[in-house]
Amino acid sequence: MSDALADWKPDVLGVEGQVLPVVTAPAGVLSSAGAEVDPADPAIVQLAADLVATMRVSPGCVGLAAPQVGVGAQVFVVDVTEHPKTVTAHGTFVLCNARVVEASRWRPGREGCMSVPDLTGDVKRAGRVVVEAVLPGTGEPVxxxxxxxxxxxxxxxxxxxxxxxxxxxxAGAHAVYQRKVYL
Incomplete structure (x- = not known):
């Protein structure tokens, strides 16, 4: 992990985040590639703060991307710290223009999404990744x-x-499930 990420906390953004509404499928922004961003742009810094604020008020949410709040941009927040399946956690962080540069240990796992609220599905993903990105506000590469x-x-x-x-x-319709609702 880069020292820059270890030192990064949401308060370094210096702006108060606003809770934004989450868009759901089939909204077009969810199926369009987001634009690369200038991480120093004040609008991107505000978006980063808004993503953190929105994630924090959303029960069970461990990540949220700009397209999910209607913005076609390559910015997202992740924090898996409190999730029971967590092995490794780097706390709350926001990344811009992120790319997976190494991936290994592929395995299936169940996923859900705030933008697809009624379904979950089995998705094969890498169990180990190396991601390169830049931090909002500073533009520092990580x-x-x-x-x-x-x-x-x-x-x-x-x-x-x-x-x-x-x-x-x-893999197909057989790997999609109705989300369980707990009352």
């Missing part, structure tokens, strides 16, 4: 190595930024 559930969450959010939903990655 290289993040992670595994297990955090690796899955990163790939899920990077997919959102590329215009893909987890449903685009399932």
């Amino acid at each position: 290289r993040l190595t992670t595994d297990a559930f955090e690796a899955r969450a990163l790939q899920h959010e990077i997919d959102h930024c590329a215009g893909k939903l987890f449903l685009d990655r399932v």
